[in-house]
Amino acid sequence: MISPSHSDPDKGARGAEFRFRSSAADACGSSPGDDPLKPLLRSLGELKEYIGYYLSAQGDAVKLKIRQGLLWAVLGIAGGLVGLAALITSVVLLLDGVAEGLAILFGDRLWAGELVTGAAILILAAIAAYFVVARITKTSRQRIIQKYERRRQKQRVEFGRDVSQRAAQG
Numbered sequence: 001m002i003s004p005s006h007s008d009p010d011k012g013a014r015g016a017e018f019r020f021r022s023s024a025a026d027a028c029g030s031s032p033g034d035d036p037l038k039p040l041l042r043s044l045g046e047l048k049e050y051i052g053y054y055l056s057a058q059g060d061a062v063k064l065k066i067r068q069g070l071l072w073a074v075l076g077i078a079g080g081l082v083g084l085a086a087l088i089t090s091v092v093l094l095l096d097g098v099a100e101g102l103a104i105l106f107g108d109r110l111w112a113g114e115l116v117t118g119a120a121i122l123i124l125a126a127i128a129a130y131f132v133v134a135r136i137t138k139t140s141r142q143r144i145i146q147k148y149e150r151r152r153q154k155q156r157v158e159f160g161r162d163v164s165q166r167a168a169q170g
Contacts, residue, residue, distance in 0.1 A: 098117045
């Protein structure tokens, strides 16, 4: 801001003395003799603090999301364990009931009911495992055969013959 000053009567008609005042310097409360970079340095310090504040808030937000994710994971695992425990308990009670029912059929011989129930479960588990392994093996073998058949088809298109034909030519 430029303001005329009429405090010197010796200047006369030649003109008024002008004093230059920086609005940034006025805002910071500095006097005309202060360092002209002081307002800039003050603004840079303020900007640095605001950036630090922003980065700190972002970091805390990330930490909060991670903490919430971990909490949900722990709750999910706990719920899964409760469900698994209920399932295991149900199976034990079922098998115990089957064993006791068979024991009554065998003339109150509990050991016979438990023996037959345990053997039946083991045999059923072995049969199920056999069919699962056989199915997985068959599917895997079919995928491998299809993979190499596609490669041989690609070789016939690209080279006019495949690896089997080339080997037969010897």
